[in-house]
Amino acid sequence: MISARGLRKSFGDFEAVKGIDVEVLRGEAFGFLGPNGAGKSSTMRMIASVSPVTSGELRILGMDPATDGPAIRGRLGVCPQEDTLDNELNVFDNLYIYGRYFGIDRATCRERARELLEFAQITDKAKAKVEDLSGGMKRRLTIARSLINNPDVLLLDEPTTGLDPQARHVLWDQLFRLKQAGVTLVITTHYMDEAEQLCDRLVVMDKGLIAAEGSPRELIDAHSTREVAELRFGVGEHEALAAKVEDLGDRVEVLPDRLLVYSDRGEEVVTAVLERGLQPIATLVRRSTLEDVFLRLTGRSLAD
Amino acid sequence: MAATDARPAPRPAARLSAREGVARQYDYWLTVYKRTWRGGVANSFATPLFYVLAMGVLLGGFIDADPDRLEGATSYLAFIVPGLVAAHAMTIAVSESTYPVMGAIKWHKTFFAQLATPLAVRDLVNAFLLFVVFRVASACAVFMLVLAPFGVFESWWGPVLAWVVQVLVGTAFATLAFGYSARLRSEEGFGLLFRLGVLPLTLFSGAFFPISNLGPVLEWVARLTPLWHGVSLSRMLCLDTVDWPLAALNAGVLVALCAIGWRWAVTGLDKRLEV
Numbered sequence A: 001m002i003s004a005r006g007l008r009k010s011f012g013d014f015e016a017v018k019g020i021d022v023e024v025l026r027g028e029a030f031g032f033l034g035p036n037g038a039g040k041s042s043t044m045r046m047i048a049s050v051s052p053v054t055s056g057e058l059r060i061l062g063m064d065p066a067t068d069g070p071a072i073r074g075r076l077g078v079c080p081q082e083d084t085l086d087n088e089l090n091v092f093d094n095l096y097i098y099g100r101y102f103g104i105d106r107a108t109c110r111e112r113a114r115e116l117l118e119f120a121q122i123t124d125k126a127k128a129k130v131e132d133l134s135g136g137m138k139r140r141l142t143i144a145r146s147l148i149n150n151p152d153v154l155l156l157d158e159p160t161t162g163l164d165p166q167a168r169h170v171l172w173d174q175l176f177r178l179k180q181a182g183v184t185l186v187i188t189t190h191y192m193d194e195a196e197q198l199c200d201r202l203v204v205m206d207k208g209l210i211a212a213e214g215s216p217r218e219l220i221d222a223h224s225t226r227e228v229a230e231l232r233f234g235v236g237e238h239e240a241l242a243a244k245v246e247d248l249g250d251r252v253e254v255l256p257d258r259l260l261v262y263s264d265r266g267e268e269v270v271t272a273v274l275e276r277g278l279q280p281i282a283t284l285v286r287r288s289t290l291e292d293v294f295l296r297l298t299g300r301s302l303a304d
Numbered sequence B: 001m002a003a004t005d006a007r008p009a010p011r012p013a014a015r016l017s018a019r020e021g022v023a024r025q026y027d028y029w030l031t032v033y034k035r036t037w038r039g040g041v042a043n044s045f046a047t048p049l050f051y052v053l054a055m056g057v058l059l060g061g062f063i064d065a066d067p068d069r070l071e072g073a074t075s076y077l078a079f080i081v082p083g084l085v086a087a088h089a090m091t092i093a094v095s096e097s098t099y100p101v102m103g104a105i106k107w108h109k110t111f112f113a114q115l116a117t118p119l120a121v122r123d124l125v126n127a128f129l130l131f132v133v134f135r136v137a138s139a140c141a142v143f144m145l146v147l148a149p150f151g152v153f154e155s156w157w158g159p160v161l162a163w164v165v166q167v168l169v170g171t172a173f174a175t176l177a178f179g180y181s182a183r184l185r186s187e188e189g190f191g192l193l194f195r196l197g198v199l200p201l202t203l204f205s206g207a208f209f210p211i212s213n214l215g216p217v218l219e220w221v222a223r224l225t226p227l228w229h230g231v232s233l234s235r236m237l238c239l240d241t242v243d244w245p246l247a248a249l250n251a252g253v254l255v256a257l258c259a260i261g262w263r264w265a266v267t268g269l270d271k272r273l274e275v
């Protein structure tokens, strides 16, 4: 569905995307996981065929965005990172008018708009002004709007940023149903739980490059241990104590507020730490997540 | 979910035809029109009528209506009406193509939303400008109709052609203002445009007095301004004093400005929306 080879994007002297290879297959949910400024949105805009490719090769649905932009865009649904809803139109018209841009006839547009209001659970707001919607409702409307043309590929740039946990889960559920219906999903996020929940496959992106690629499980297996022991000590002690626990795991990461000891047996690490007379304020043993993969690959935490 | 198959039929062409590109935005501009026509009426029709009353009738009362000194007009009102409508066409065109363009780029991001669909920059510019031209055309038509009973026109066909010229003036200025606005980063530039562009053009392009009064040098400067060509042509048509070679030049300049302005608008928006 989407294939990129050596894809680059520059803004003047600054290179936001530094040559990435990506292959998205029909019907899968593909993710770009990365921190702020990684180049996720820049990549998404090139895929959306609104931002010209600086160099490299990009094919979407077998077409070249440089020459077939309109035809490609006709089969994509785009939910940009920042809402671009029309504040001066009401909720229904935002969907209806948008559908008209795709050349969908009026009657079908109306019907489709009503279905999507239902889908986004904002039917009662149909006549409301966009300005009067909550942030989460706007987000749902944006996603609904991106579906007006029954897209083959749905591009979602940070779909759940700004949503409360409940709204996020509702949205994940809806995206999952879209995937079941055969829509290919491309999602960017800096939430690892979102990436784990939604994506069949993902790339970890950092500073314009791809650091790793695979399914969430594969990435965790390849780049982290099964478990992690988190040890919290007093402020400022972590750096010094790292050396004392280093031998207990495969690897130790020092964060400002805790130590992470990577080991397949987390409980044993904690026991050993206590046996050595160290007294952490708190301990926690958990499974490795994509966050750990990210930390390993980039030396930085996703949240920074 | 997929109860309705709303997918447009596969289309081999790489881009939409200009006509299709505009047609798809018809419903959008219709809602804009429904929302804004009231304000437009006040602005488009009332303001010029006040002008005519104050300048044409009241001020005109102090002015000797000597056809030799008023480019063939038998009253000051008859002299200023064609120029006034042309200047009005310019003002509407410029105001509709400045803040609204910046709004669609910066504040409402309408263009970005539209560009994520099969529409291209060229289609956005075309539909936008057509809407402005429609605004100009309807405002000027009403203006001319209201003035017809006052005996300011010398033929029936002249004012009709003059109306076409006014629409042309509006189109030329709309495209130019669009190109300017698309390149502008901050709205401060609009103040400059109105104070150093629209206002002097309105005052010194022959709408209110013959440009021969400006003296030989400034008269030539006035002849170089785009609005003068519209005023001159519009007036010759209304007063039935057409000098055809001059008329051809006036019309040629206006048409050329439309073409140049359109390019300037499309390239400006293209660069601006490219991210």
Ligand SMILES: Nc1ncnc2c1ncn2[C@@H]1O[C@H](COP(=O)(O)OP(=O)(O)OP(=O)(O)O)[C@@H](O)[C@H]1O
Residues within 6 Å of the ligand: A011, A014, A015, A016, A034, A035, A036, A037, A038, A039, A040, A041, A042, A043, A081, A190, B275
């Ligand atoms: N239009 C632009 N002009 C100049 N620089 C830009 C532009 N768009 C993005 N950048 C820069 O490119 C880099 C990547 O930005 P991008 O928006 O792609 O990151 P991102 O991964 O989406 O980050 P975030 O998680 O914050 O959305 C950033 O350093 C950003 O400042």
Ligand SMILES: [Mg+2]
Residues within 6 Å of the ligand: A040, A041, A042, A081, A157
């Ligand atoms: Mg982004």
